[in-house]
Amino acid sequence: MHEQKMQVLQGTVSKLLRRGATNNLKKALGKIHPADIAHLFRYFDLKDQKKLLVLVPDMEQAADVFSELESDSQAKLAEQLEKDFLISLVEMMADDDSAELIRSLPEELAEDILAAIHDDHSDDVEQLLGYDEDTAGGIMSTDVFALGQDLTVKQAIEALQDSEDYEMVFYVYVVDEHNHLVGVLSLRQLLTVPPATSLADVMTSDVLRVRTDMDQEEVAELVAKYNILAIPVVDEHGKLMGLITVDDVIDVMRDEATEDILRMAGTSEEELLYGYKSFHVARLRLPWLLTTLVGGVVTGTLMWYFKATLEQVIMLISFIPVITGMGGNVGGQTSTIIVRGFATGRIDFSMIRQVFFKELRVGLIMGTTCGLVIAAVAMIWHQNIYLGLVVGLAMVMAISVAACMGVLVTAFFKKVGIDPAIASSPFVQTVNDITGILIYFSTATLFLHHLI
């Protein structure tokens, strides 16, 4: 439904652009939600994006459109815009959005813009640029609506009426004379108490807060866990520095999920989703592939090492793919489950023993089932009971080992501070290939005199 609406919009805008119907375009754009215009930009090249952005009738709306663009499209477009126009856009943008933009621009352009924008705004932006991108400080906005604790409810309501500059005011934060965060009030609370009450008497003083240096993922966890709409950010002395709202948290959660998913494919860079320069994309993906290429050669060397066994019993080759494949799959399944368990907080280190033995049990059950199936296949196909025994045994071991490795490798990565999501990547599946081959050919060599 929504997709259809977007397609109609795209059709209309393309047609007007082709016809050069500037006035009609202006009128049309004025009626479209900034988020929708930003969405439409995906279908147009940079030149058209520039034309469209300049035609957005209201400068504030244009700034909203620009803020809604994905970070890379935003940076590319920024470099194409007239500098004066870009500066007016940045002036209109929220300070956190400005900081995000400036982070992604070439240094020289970034400095020019910082020098040109209004002092109030550039001070805020420079302060934000001082925080690490992935921390609470890096994603917060400094536009936080805070009032002194000595004010009365009546004064607070008056202040609120003049608070046009703040977006999303749903809570009023209360600070002491040194700007330390001391309390919070909801707008609704303001409406339900006598106007002469002082804020200190009605506020909730136990305010959930985060430090500027907290990791953004942890912030997102807290907001999700406690179902809150915004969380205030304080410095190490408890001074109120900024605010993170739930829409920022949604962006963080989505980005983190994307990162996890891409990392599982061993690719990790979000750029892969929208980069259109093939050489660049290939260069990002190649390191991973070359790592697994080395792994593949190691596996091949092992097979070469066992070639005498293989030459004597050529029917062994028919089960190489299934043994290595199943080991890789089970290991991948297990580590995916563990990775997601860590990410959602379902699993922590205190449970890792329990999880290990559970996965071992599950691995044994699955290994026995698959082992029986493949043993039957082997016996029927090659009419050799011992081949069935070898293949079946190897399958049970390969799957159980893979399940245990899935837990151990993932937990190890987590422990040493490497993102465990890479544990379910091709890299580690290669490790499972190697153990699979070792198990299979060792078992076969052991039973070799029965097989010949």
Add this chain to the structure above:
Amino acid sequence: MHEQKMQVLQGTVSKLLRRGATNNLKKALGKIHPADIAHLFRYFDLKDQKKLLVLVPDMEQAADVFSELESDSQAKLAEQLEKDFLISLVEMMADDDSAELIRSLPEELAEDILAAIHDDHSDDVEQLLGYDEDTAGGIMSTDVFALGQDLTVKQAIEALQDSEDYEMVFYVYVVDEHNHLVGVLSLRQLLTVPPATSLADVMTSDVLRVRTDMDQEEVAELVAKYNILAIPVVDEHGKLMGLITVDDVIDVMRDEATEDILRMAGTSEEELLYGYKSFHVARLRLPWLLTTLVGGVVTGTLMWYFKATLEQVIMLISFIPVITGMGGNVGGQTSTIIVRGFATGRIDFSMIRQVFFKELRVGLIMGTTCGLVIAAVAMIWHQNIYLGLVVGLAMVMAISVAACMGVLVTAFFKKVGIDPAIASSPFVQTVNDITGILIYFSTATLFLHHLI
């Protein structure tokens, strides 16, 4: 930081439980946030969970704790509780949380509870149970704060002061006499207009809304895209039926991400994350494994078919793992990128041609690089130029084909309405194994007289 706090809490509660210090436990639990108590429950067995829940001093807090539990733990615990206590809990729970609980209970218990709870509440719950779980109707709450359009701002503020039953009132929805949604107002707007104004004169009449039957994922997309805190839900006649708040949306997004990630490992059932019955978990994971087992046997059959080639040129075996492995990796990378592109809305069908040719180019570049590397390895290792040629050529083809398949298979699944996330699962990687083997041995057979 937060994790440490939770560990301290867990320690305290365990100690008090072991000592049977009921009064101290009551006092301690009374001070802990319901979401934190629910979190603690993960570390205790059902018996202790039951003890703790009963000890939560305030019934409303107990209902909050119970609502915050993961769906499966909730259902298990519900079956252990005294029926009267369970009924009092459900009475206190929000109608959407009650409906979610009742959906996961055994039929008989569900009916008993529905019959026992207060009529007002059970009517709401039964209405919610009528919607599909994954739709807007299935996740909305019926507690929506709505006022008639003829009311004045002063009357609205008075109504708001009596609105304790509604959680998270940040917008006031305005309806006509037939309960059709006609407008919306923020609390802040109420504060900034003269008290005698009628709501119809100040409300925004262009309200973003969703239909009860819209898919929950689409709802989440809209809320994320437009940065809103809540979205009203209407029936096919535009009547206001309920409200979805951003905290529900966060849950949806997290569940969908988990589902996507698990599906990529070919496992799909969220139960895998916390199920502790090994046989049950094994049964959930086995269908996938058995599918790929069949694939592995097919690949093995192909190798068997080419055994004459292999017996003549045994050195070919050293490159089987690397050729099939690289094809699988590239195909997996590509389909992961496409799946995530679809999920985040970066890719749609209108771009699929463009994406296909880009992936083909990227595949050719990566294939050529890996092909050159592996050809050099083959030549140096086995001192055979033709082997290098065969392995290198096969690598270029296997990788390029895998990249194209990654796009086509994923797009195909999406087109026919199967979740494309399974395209990057082991199942499809097996398909890449098969094409890899076919390409490799066909090339080798073609050059066979040079290799011997």
